[in-house]
Amino acid sequence: MTPARALWMVNRLRCMQPAELGYRLRQAGVAMLEKRGLLGTAREDLAATPAKLARRAAPPLAPGEADALLRAADRICAGHVVLFAAREYDVGANPEWNRDPATGVLAPARFSGDIAVTDRALVGDIKHLWELNRHLHLARLAQAALLADDPVYLRTLAAQLRGWLDQCPPLVGPNWTSSLELGIRLINWSLVWRLLGGDASALFAGAEGQRLRADWLHSIHAHCACIERHLSRHSSANNHLIGELAGLLVGAVTWPCWPASRRWREVAIAELETEAQRQFSPDGVNREQAFAYHVFSAEFLFVAALCGPTFSGAYWRVLERALCFLRSVRDAGGHVPMVGDADDGIVLRLGADGEDRAAQLLALGDAASDSAGARWLLHAFGAARPDLGARRSWAFPDGGYLLFGSRFGQAREILGMVDCGPLGYLGIAAHGHSDALALTLSVGAEPCLVDPGTYSYWQEPKWRDYFRGTCAHNTMRVDGVDQSVSGGRFMWTRKAAARIDKMPQSPGQFEFSGSHDGYRRLRDPVRHARHVQFDAAAATLLVRDELVARKPHRIEQFWHFAPGIDVALVAGGVRARGKSFELHLQASGSNLVLELVRGCENPPLGWYSRSYESREPCDVLKITTQSDGVPVVCRITIMFF
Template sequence: MRMPDAIGASETDWQAASHLPAPDRMGTLRWRFNRLRCMTAAEIGHRLGDLARIQAERLLLPLARQVPAPDLSCAPTTWIHVAQDVSVAPYLAAAERLVLGKFDVFALKGIDLGSPPRWNRDPKTGVEAPLSFGMLLDYRDPQLVGDIKYLWEPNRHLHLVTLAQAFALSGEARYLNVIERHLESWFAACPPGLGPNWSSALEAALRLINWSLAWQLIGGIDSPLFQGIVGERFRLSWLGSIHRHVQFVREHFSLYSSANNHLIGEAAGLFIAAVTWPYWPHAQTWRTTAQTMLEQEARLQNAPDGVNREQAVYYQQFELDLLLLPLLAGRANGVNFSTTYRSRIEAMLEYLASIMDVGGNVPMIGDADDGVVANLAHDEKFCRYRSLLATGAVLFGRSELKTKASTLDDKTRWLLGADAAAVFRSLPVAHDRLPVRRTFPDGGYYILGRDFEGKNEIRLIADAGPLGYQSIAAHGHADALAFTLSVGGLEFLIDPGTYAYHTQGLWRAYFRGTAAHNTVRVDGCDQSEPGGNFMWLTKAKAGCRLWRSSAYQDVFEGWHDGYMRLADPVMHSRRITLDKTGRRIVIEDILRMAGTHDIELFFHCSERCRLLAVGDNYALRQGDLSILLKLPQAQGATIQLRRGSVAPIGGWVSHRFDVKQPAPTLRWMARLTGTTVLRSEIIC
């Protein structure tokens, strides 16, 4: 076996790669053709009808109907609470940065957007999007709008919640003045129906959620902000925009193959708007429509075992927020959700608790874009997954969730009020009942390990799940039979994450491709065939044919058929055996094939790992911990160590959207003929 070729790091950060790609008209046509291929006849009919309605909206926009006068005599119950026992300083510091116009937007930290910002401008590229009719604006075109993720993020108005929290904690009116100035500026810069901020129903819905939180924290209908004639006029303007947002969301639900987390977000925004502002006669209809949709989609989009069907851990927590907030808003106002709805949320929390290692690490399976539903906490040390578990512990009285959360976070205090701390303290510690579960057959995840929740923990998560949700599987990665491994609460073998969405096609293709996961690639092809940034034309089917666990051994065996589409079909099976006594993991990859194929096997290491060659093997070290990786033996096999390579791309990890850093990756490769078994070992 030939020893490694080291490929040096040559990281490019976003500034070096922020130039806009040239227009790709053929690519656009190809995307549209591929998108049609993923639709049923019924969906195509719906889309055509929807396009006709949108064209009619555009023509009638100058004649848009007036907003009905609100009846302010209704008195909804506030469902967000001013948190007790929190450190005020971080909230005031965050608000002061916003007063100065300093924002954090993905990779851009402390960027000066102005106060108020230029709402239709992408802060990353400087592109100013046109104020054309929003629903016909191609927000996928970077020449037209820049990077739409960067443009949309400030327009979700998370920062208004921060300013409202600062006011609630300090009573200083100047934070109210900034809220008023920013909203008035937004109303002027983003006329109803025009521009990029009226091109997505999800973005409008998330804006409604954050407006609801800010509205409540500044005092609701009787806020000092609304005092006097000028204040009343501003309140009426804000309510008018709220009503238009609600109508926009109701008219543009994400349906059919687009009915993923977007639809849950849209229903959540509509429900919260109906509960927060019940000032119009049809608010009851809004609420009923939204609740029915939430009940249905919570079941459809999340499997009974608690795994979100997008097969993306980030979207698991994103949807949990979108399901929890309506539950809390409804409960405060006498609107109850079903037992099934609550149970599905609880199962989703159990899954997060089970895949989190003793160090609090959660594998980055599937897509992640770092977007936030409601930014209520300003403690960077406390991760959003632990926060959800803390909220779940109090809400459902679950000691296992408390144990995984470890402490009560600020966000839970804002959501659940003064009693949250006492309830959290009353729950016992439950190390003996963790992991909550180890098999998730609907989602396709299986947890092998020993010494759970202790300093000697081994936690391996094997993936034999579907590619993603609906026909496009938008947020899934080609990662069948991949696995992650943490030892003693430290990540050793990882899923490298996502990094890019719309504007960096090569990086998008790499991070969601098979080569970016700890699995086998055949003939340089992804297991599933991509058809665009959020679409797959062929989807590998995967499954688990064996799971067995005892005090001495865990055994998982899975399969996928992604390479059966090749001219000479290849069936890939993987058997992972953990010998608990010997702390040894054996990985056997069985490739059933007749002809000759180029076979690659990838091991993606944490950026914190140091790799040392030990004969034909590799030691992976972090601090005092070390594991030994033994790669397969095969005639003519070679090994490359990639770290920060750009030609070809390899050896990267992305913990945050649009931010990447070099990480060591071992690439084993050989040209093999006929059915073959490749055996790798890991000694922990």
């Protein structure tokens, strides 16, 4: 074991409670039985025949939507598949399902429990490999088969599914290493099954079709059984658990064919009811403090509810509050601050490639909203859902976010946000960033002061550390160290706790005070307090940072501007111009040093990531000084053209 791996193990153990240690030991025993063939590989006889569903026409489509879907399906038939946000990879018409499309590495076809998915030499980039094997593109082929009388779509779908079943038998290879991935694959397999008529599908015509059906059902059973045995528990019970339970429920409802199906259904419903309440704050914020995973988790909850079972009113109220939060932080241009981790992973892709996932999610809850992806999902699953309305708010103190601004939803909108929430969820806070008291700002439906995003989970450690570190957020860093202490790529061992010291009364006359204890760990303990005032009438924002300590400390304040903003240093601050506005930031304090940094690599500073595995330079105003009791004050004035 390498020293780095040993340190990670120590840190991971420090984040566990005794009950989790016992659970991990039991899981190791289960894996040993699986490896010896004593669990999870035998074929299970069907106790009931899958239902034959009536093959329906496609849902109503807007002009051009059908043509766009068919073009995407034609690209798939030619071997080109879109992964993550909107990047296309050539995987061939008959993919090698254990080959990473990004690096070309072919992972070994051996017992899944023996595969180290973080070993790039062994599996390549596991995120890309898993994303391909979620089979979102197979649902696209099923859509095309409904839209066009061309057998090529069904032939391609059948050939790719046949190839997957042959190359990825139960518990063999990297595609059986994550229960979450199994759950997402089941959801997309269910979409294919439902769109094509269930057991009556033309996929199953003839002897080869019947063999495909039998092998597919065997794999579906193995997926459900494996998920049940390997549910994410304890410090790992975050969005993974919600996704696993949603997949298990969809599998049990779509294919109620085995004696265990009823148990899977009941377990999944009961635990989803619990996890919905547990993983979202009372005011609707996902507790992972990562907005992309807020969307991800809510998508799973919707899929589970739409596949047929009846969920409680409390469950739907969680979704109503979650949509209220998403709607509120989303600016008039559709931009959502990139708070916390994001990997662009998608549960399903039914609309056009690159469709706005936030808009799709909001359309699932608001009957007045429209989204092609929402229409297809409702068409495939068919269950009724309540109209959750279009409510907005500005104060989410339980979740840890407060909004300020004016003209919300209008062309001259000013929408700002203060982050005063926890670092993340559970013992490891896996997807949170060290961003206590950070601030973002959108002006005129255009992001201006931004959270730079995530970039990558598996690039060099310096990039993972930078994008989740304090200097990549619009807050203050002390003595060159992060507010919280990292114990690994998805783990924090010491967590800064933020609190609200003064609650504002409205978004337009906004006066907030907050502090955090992240630097109390220093030899000379430091308390960082931030005061934020916004005056809507004057369109001015005042940010005052104070440090309380016995001795002087080196402090750095950071302001990240979106790449499209034109930024220039001026006397005492910066001038920034967007498409419809100009912003002036004036800094005052004691012995301030101001510099504009862009695209620096060693150490990293001045980078922005629009999507997973992409980064580009952005301008960062860095204000440095030695603390002497004088606050650092930034006055920001906003003017529209």
